[in-house]
């Protein structure tokens with residue numbers, strides 16, 4: 001229920017500019033209420049540890065006789081590095097680290113990744129996307145005038161994790177997305193599915209994508225039903241909010257802190273800049289709001305952080321990204337000035353997903369699909 005005077009949530013930093021946001025009579029936004037429900041659903045502390053022990057038992061049993069019992073997606077960033085450490089040392093699992101590189105890995109991310117994997121004695125499997133394909137897919141999303149322009153990463157990571165798990169006979173994929181630390185991104189800002197991706201490629205690609213493999217519904221059905229692969233967000237049950245994570249990673253592995261979320265992927269400078277200049281939203285609001293809700297930051301600290309000039313407001317950095325993308329400033333500026341579009345302006349599977357939302361919900365609750373994908377796709381919209 002949206003009241004007339006609510007422009008900003010009384011608890012977090014989100015306001016009326018966030019697509020689909022609703023405010024209740026206390027002026028608290030739908031994202032805060034979703035986080036409350038998720039906190040209840042995914043307890044930490046003693047209860048969380050107990051749940052993780054049961055999950056670890058299941059994973060260990062499923063992997064008997066095989067070299068690995070789970071795959072963990074890693075980027076060299078704080079969340080995935082901590083997740084890998086937690087899986088190996090706290091849960092006693094035998095993970096295979098899987099990394100997807102779309103050509104934008106920063107040097108510090110590569111160093112961090114190598115240090116954490118060797119420090120934990122975990123094998124690392126890296127899948128590198130064909131660079132001309134990666135560049136063209138990103139350019140398609142920019143030309144489509146939609147808010148999110150890094151589909152290569154989202155599709156590539158999912159594909160890399162499932163395909164590696166299927167090949168290795170591993171039944172568990174561990175994810176490290178944390179609603180407490182990273183929040184839930186509004187669906188309109190970064191929606192993706194295979195049909196949507198295909199439609200952007202058909203409409204906007206200027207060169208052929210020769211090696212790109214889409215991940216379609218039939219792939220997921222095969223991985224889920226035939227290979228019986230499940231996705232578990234173990235991060236939901238342990239505390240990865242706050243600086244104790246960075247401190248441990250630095251001391252134990254010599255991990256280097258860039259001080260910026262997503263700085264493991266240099267394309268994010270362009271992702272953030274583009275969203276702010278074309279759509280007028282600041283991506284940082286999602287994570288800062290989550291940190292305010294989790295109590296890591298006060299609302300005032302969150303607001304002050306949001307007012308600071310972000311690292312991506314750097315024209316040289318934008319030039320560097322555009323040059324690498326092979327896109328001229330003129331074309332980019334014309335796109336920034338063109339009418340804004342959303343995924344709903346293109347063909348996608350969203351209406352199909354909505355029809356099967358209860359099946360989707362059950363699969364999320366059963367840890368078959370990522371735990372809070374249901375909230376993201378159907379509640380926060």
Ligand SMILES: [Zn+2]
Pocket residue numbers: 009010011012013014028029030031032
């Ligand atoms: Zn809120």
